[in-house]
Amino acid sequence: MSHKSPKDFFAPLAVGAPAPLREIPARPSRAIHFFDPSNPKMAAKVPAMVGTVDVLLGNLEDAVKADNKIAAREGLVEIAKSTDFGPTQLWTRINSLDSPWVLDDLITLVTEIGDKLDVVMVPKVQGPEDIHYVDRLLAQLEAKGGVQRPILIHAILETARGVANVEEIALASPRMQGISLGPADLAADRKMKTTRVGGGHPGYLVRQDPVDGDIHGNRTVFQQDLWHYTIAKMVDACAEAGIYPYYGPFGDITDVVAAEDQFRNAFLLGCVGTWSLHPKQIEIANRVFSPSVEDIKHARRVVKAMGDGTGAVMLDGKMEDDASLKQCLVLVELAEELAAIDPKLKELYDAIEIED
Numbered sequence: 642m643s644h645k646s647p648k649d650f651f652a653p654l655a656v657g658a659p660a661p662l663r664e665i666p667a668r669p670s671r672a673i674h675f676f677d678p679s680n681p682k683m684a685a686k687v688p689a690m691v692g693t694v695d696v697l698l699g700n701l702e703d704a705v706k707a708d709n710k711i712a713a714r715e716g717l718v719e720i721a722k723s724t725d726f727g728p729t730q731l732w733t734r735i736n737s738l739d740s741p742w743v744l745d746d747l748i749t750l751v752t753e754i755g756d757k758l759d760v761v762m763v764p765k766v767q768g769p770e771d772i773h774y775v776d777r778l779l780a781q782l783e784a785k786g787g788v789q790r791p792i793l794i795h796a797i798l799e800t801a802r803g804v805a806n807v808e809e810i811a812l813a814s815p816r817m818q819g820i821s822l823g824p825a826d827l828a829a830d831r832k833m834k835t836t837r838v839g840g841g842h843p844g845y846l847v848r849q850d851p852v853d854g855d856i857h858g859n860r861t862v863f864q865q866d867l868w869h870y871t872i873a874k875m876v877d878a879c880a881e882a883g884i885y886p887y888y889g890p891f892g893d894i895t896d897v898v899a900a901e902d903q904f905r906n907a908f909l910l911g912c913v914g915t916w917s918l919h920p921k922q923i924e925i926a927n928r929v930f931s932p933s934v935e936d937i938k939h940a941r942r943v944v945k946a947m948g949d950g951t952g953a954v955m956l957d958g959k960m961e962d963d964a965s966l967k968q969c970l971v972l973v974e975l976a977e978e979l980a981a982i983d984p985k986l987k988e989l990y991d992a993i994e995i996e997d
């Protein structure tokens with residue numbers, strides 16, 4: 642339930658604050674790249690990363706040591722003031738709402754770099770009440786800082802209660818931009834017996850039936866996806882609210898193969914992007930979350946074959962109809978947005994030819 646009636650859902654929550662958006666723009670966000678603004682080596686890399694990744698996120702929460710919290714906040718202000726981000730979005734992850742740092746995080750960031758900050762990511766969201774709190778506080782700080790356009794909110798889905806409330810979280814404010822899966826805190830909160838940050842687990846499996854009753858015989862095993870239910874629930878909540886779902890971190894930095902598997906699972910389930918924790922994960926994320934040339938060629942052929950968009954046709958022996966056309970339009974529109982910011986993709990997609 643929202644803290645506003647439908648009548649005033651889109652009214653600013655503070656006099657002088659910018660009017661909330663009525664629709665969240667589908668800006669490319671294939672990779673949300675985390676960096677620690679208090680880490681001089683990472684901070685130094687930010688300017689050169691602009692344009693190579695869709696989102697740069699200055700992380701202030703977990704992975705930033707407690708005695709570096711103020712340096713991280715101040716480092717992010719410095720980076721934002723001194724960097725032209727061009728097409729790249731600038732996000733931040735603030736400290737948790739019960740932390741001793743979050744109030745100063747929000748006051749400092751919004752009043753000092755509010756016009757450069759696109760999204761505030763809120764960790765450990767338990768329910769819509771957490772979004773309502775940040776919503777109102779952002780409005781007051783936007784008014785105080787003269788921020789010209791609304792800063793959006795992104796929630797991390799990393800608590801059991803947050804999963805139970807995910808629909809209400811998604812609908813809690815017109816600032817809601819999206820939701821990411823947070824597998825580490827969520828596993829801990831649920832007491833799942835995995836210590837991995839995302840990905841599968843060799844113990845979570847299904848086994849082929851015994852052959853000739855021999856239960857100890859050779860039986861093929863299929864590892865299952867620990868995150869299928871949660872990602873699908875998150876995708877439904879985001880689709881209902883018109884916001885965007887993301888896979889979060891994949892902690893096994895060296896296992897680029899399993900990272901790609903996890904990212905692709907999320908892409909196929911409807912996620913629009915993933916986090917990258919290390920530069921080597923950015924390329925994987927961009928590749929997985931950009932539709933392939935084959936997918937775009939097929940989608941464009943369906944759009945062409947379906948004419949006015951109703952009815953059904955056979956294409957390559959498969960039925961295409963109003964519903965599959967909508968799926969294809971999602972891909973075609975995504976390709977156009979990505980081509981606008983990624984010259985390599987533009988070249989690939991422009992070269993696609995469709996036979997008459």
Ligand SMILES: CC(C)(COP(=O)(O)OP(=O)(O)OC[C@H]1O[C@@H](n2cnc3c(N)ncnc32)[C@H](O)[C@@H]1OP(=O)(O)O)[C@@H](O)C(=O)NCCC(=O)NCCSC(=O)C[C@](C)(O)C(=O)O
Pocket residue numbers: 674675676677682683686700703704797799822823824825826827838889890894917918919920
């Ligand atoms: C894993 C670490 C320690 C390995 O860092 P490293 O320096 O040991 O790795 P490396 O391979 O030696 O690094 C090579 C070069 O890349 C640089 N580098 C390395 N990482 C980055 C980066 N992100 N951005 C920019 N540059 C980076 C690094 O500084 C080095 O620079 P150099 O060549 O000049 O020496 C490092 O990658 C890192 O700290 N990554 C960010 C981790 C992070 O943000 N974790 C929090 C998000 S996940 C989370 O919170 C969970 C969640 C959602 O809450 C929940 O599920 O509950």
Ligand SMILES: [Mg+2]
Pocket residue numbers: 703764799823825826
């Ligand atoms: Mg976490």
